Amino acid sequence: MTYRLYYWDGLQGRGEFVRLALEEAGADYVEVTRGDEAAGLGTGAMMARLGSKDEAYPPFAPPFLQDGELIVSQTANILFYLGPKLGLAPRDEGLRYVANGLQLTIADMVTEAHDTHHPLAGNLYYEDQKDAAKVRASDFIDHRIPKFMRYFERVMKQNPASEDFLVGDALTYVDLSMFQLIDGLMYAFPRATKRFGTQYPKLAALHDRVIARPRIAAYLASDRRLPHNEACVFRHYPELDKTAR
Amino acid sequence: MTYRLYYWDGLQGRGEFVRLALEEAGADYVEVTRGDEAAGLGTGAMMARLGSKDEAYPPFAPPFLQDGELIVSQTANILFYLGPKLGLAPRDEGLRYVANGLQLTIADMVTEAHDTHHPLAGNLYYEDQKDAAKVRASDFIDHRIPKFMRYFERVMKQNPASEDFLVGDALTYVDLSMFQLIDGLMYAFPRATKRFGTQYPKLAALHDRVIARPRIAAYLASDRRLPHNEACVFRHYPELDKTAR
Numbered sequence: 001m002t003y004r005l006y007y008w009d010g011l012q013g014r015g016e017f018v019r020l021a022l023e024e025a026g027a028d029y030v031e032v033t034r035g036d037e038a039a040g041l042g043t044g045a046m047m048a049r050l051g052s053k054d055e056a057y058p059p060f061a062p063p064f065l066q067d068g069e070l071i072v073s074q075t076a077n078i079l080f081y082l083g084p085k086l087g088l089a090p091r092d093e094g095l096r097y098v099a100n101g102l103q104l105t106i107a108d109m110v111t112e113a114h115d116t117h118h119p120l121a122g123n124l125y126y127e128d129q130k131d132a133a134k135v136r137a138s139d140f141i142d143h144r145i146p147k148f149m150r151y152f153e154r155v156m157k158q159n160p161a162s163e164d165f166l167v168g169d170a171l172t173y174v175d176l177s178m179f180q181l182i183d184g185l186m187y188a189f190p191r192a193t194k195r196f197g198t199q200y201p202k203l204a205a206l207h208d209r210v211i212a213r214p215r216i217a218a219y220l221a222s223d224r225r226l227p228h229n230e231a232c233v234f235r236h237y238p239e240l241d242k243t244a245r
Numbered sequence: 246m247t248y249r250l251y252y253w254d255g256l257q258g259r260g261e262f263v264r265l266a267l268e269e270a271g272a273d274y275v276e277v278t279r280g281d282e283a284a285g286l287g288t289g290a291m292m293a294r295l296g297s298k299d300e301a302y303p304p305f306a307p308p309f310l311q312d313g314e315l316i317v318s319q320t321a322n323i324l325f326y327l328g329p330k331l332g333l334a335p336r337d338e339g340l341r342y343v344a345n346g347l348q349l350t351i352a353d354m355v356t357e358a359h360d361t362h363h364p365l366a367g368n369l370y371y372e373d374q375k376d377a378a379k380v381r382a383s384d385f386i387d388h389r390i391p392k393f394m395r396y397f398e399r400v401m402k403q404n405p406a407s408e409d410f411l412v413g414d415a416l417t418y419v420d421l422s423m424f425q426l427i428d429g430l431m432y433a434f435p436r437a438t439k440r441f442g443t444q445y446p447k448l449a450a451l452h453d454r455v456i457a458r459p460r461i462a463a464y465l466a467s468d469r470r471l472p473h474n475e476a477c478v479f480r481h482y483p484e485l486d487k488t489a490r
Contacts, residue, residue: 056405060350070339073346094315101318121384139366160301
């Protein structure tokens with residue numbers, strides 16, 4: 001079964017959390033918007049699905065995943081759906097809800113990271129909300145990163161099955177997403193995250209272990225992994241980073 | 246089995262989406278923070294759980310639900326977990342992921358509604374970000390409410406099983422949450438939502454049908470239903486509403 005992943009071409013964005021799970025599992029998937037229009041793929045195919053007037057249960061926004069007839073939307077929901085099929089969810093049923101709760105908390109932080117550069121409106125240019133962005137980014141760096149990361153570090157420490165994973169005793173999609181979250185924050189806020197390794201040692205070690213996994217390493221080195229850029233949720237605008245001291 | 250719901254006392258907030266499902270199902274639940282400290286309840290009991298240094302998988306924030314030993318956090322996750330147990334989820338497995346995708350889209354809109362009054366930082370007072378709030382609220386009213394609501398109206402129209410529900414052919418927790426979202430928007434932005442019924446007739450009819458359900462009607466008339474207020478995600482600040490014309 002070939003999965004079809006629909007997401008904006010040209011950026012990591014929220015689609016990247018899904019890609020990492022598909023890549024780690026060696027799953028067969030098609031990146032629809034990067035495909036050939038002649039084969040019914042490309043951005044037009046995604047827009048047609050989003051705007052369809054007769055599709056049952058159309059998605060609100062990318063990313064969404066097609067598995068046969070079923071369309072699953074929302075990043076955390078896609079991962080909740082895929083996790084067991086890819087061998088990247090906890091075996092225990094209760095722990096699957098724990099994993100989903102953690103994934104949704106990661107999603108909340110991703111939204112907040114996005115809003116550092118667009119606090120007033122997604123419809124306005126960054127340049128037209130730069131002053132507000134500076135206030136929001138400063139609060140994000142001083143209060144929100146520590147609050148979220150102290151929490152996730154504590155979750156690893158208190159995981160009764162293993163201190164090497166966020167949930168349970170084996171790698172799950174939540175660990176892959178945590179790598180991506182940390183990676184994005186380090187790209188966007190290099191000065192603010194300079195001491196990440198000493199402040200959050202378990203999370204930093206998890207980040208490094210994920211990078212070293214053979215399939216993830218191969219993916220990150222491939223041209224399927226797009227570089228970070230300023231069209232993404234994680235944007236490096238030096239004026240929003242912590243002031244150099 | 247008595248469920249324990251943990252949420253801030255004194256406001257509807259995100260906890261209300263869970264309460265509506267529990268109430269519609271006539272489920273046995275305890276509202277922990279409204280309980281007696283002598284019985285091990287109260288806000289202190291919630292804070293102890295949030296701050297615990299040895300709890301396996303502590304939640305990041307309220308609301309969270311305790312079912313026996315299991316703690317489930319994040320509103321949409323709690324509803325995904327409870328839905329089948331309460332008879333408020335689609336029977337079809339695939340449609341459960343459709344329901345969860347819709348619920349997460351509702352959650353995204355709730356976050357955006359919150360950010361209309363706190364666009365710069367949750368840590369700052371509203372009074373200290375009022376100008377930014379006016380810009381964000383204006384964008385929310387002009388662009389985001391129409392974008393989300395046109396989408397949800399379309400989902401109802403294109404639901405192949407019934408035009409009376411968002412997903413499938415019977416009431417689900419997503420319909421209850423949609424009532425709460427609309428109710429909150431009408432409270433916060435009475436002028437901007439004045440024509441809601443003509444603009445989004447299917448959603449407005451769903452809202453009215455939910456209110457008329459006997460258990461929901463009884464709940465809304467009880468003192469368990471707290472009034473809307475300005476500690477909640479939906480706040481009525483007249484200066485953020487659409488200008489009167």
